[in-house]
Amino acid sequence: MNDVLQQLAEVLEQRKQQSADQSYVASLYAKGLDHILKKIGEEATETVIAAKDGDKDKIIYETADLWFHCMVMLADQGLGPEQVINELQRRFGLSGLEEKAQRGS
Numbered sequence: 001m002n003d004v005l006q007q008l009a010e011v012l013e014q015r016k017q018q019s020a021d022q023s024y025v026a027s028l029y030a031k032g033l034d035h036i037l038k039k040i041g042e043e044a045t046e047t048v049i050a051a052k053d054g055d056k057d058k059i060i061y062e063t064a065d066l067w068f069h070c071m072v073m074l075a076d077q078g079l080g081p082e083q084v085i086n087e088l089q090r091r092f093g094l095s096g097l098e099e100k101a102q103r104g105s
């Protein structure tokens, strides 16, 4: 898995021991899941607007914000990027139609 994702996941775990006034990530945990989900919604909207505007720098910046807040949500739920990467890896060998069939939809 990508080193940066793994290293960030380790920092996010460590932040569970820190106080909210020392760390932005700790403050997100302290505010709870609903706040983290609200941040994901905001960052997703900002990413969509950046893409609609065709602003490449902004797309990268906002997507990084979105991925970061998704990483915080995963850590809050006791998950990490490796599980998501593994799921993408599993799908990679399948065609889109095979993947759809496996979902039973």
Ligand SMILES: N=c1c2ncn([C@@H]3O[C@H](COP(=O)(O)OP(=O)(O)OP(=O)(O)O)[C@@H](O)[C@H]3O)c2ncn1[C@@H]1O[C@H](COP(=O)(O)O)[C@@H](O)[C@H]1O
Pocket (backbone or CB within 6 Å): 008, 011, 015, 022, 023, 024, 025, 026, 039, 064, 065, 068
């Ligand atoms: N990658 C990030 C990262 N990306 C975005 N952000 C923060 O996410 C927030 C984005 O939300 P907004 O744009 O709405 O800005 P805001 O108004 O300040 O946010 P809110 O106060 O409304 O939540 C900003 O405060 C950014 O600084 C991040 N904060 C931290 N990290 C990583 O997490 C690590 C741990 O961070 P701390 O816990 O703060 O030390 C850092 O070393 C970085 O590697």
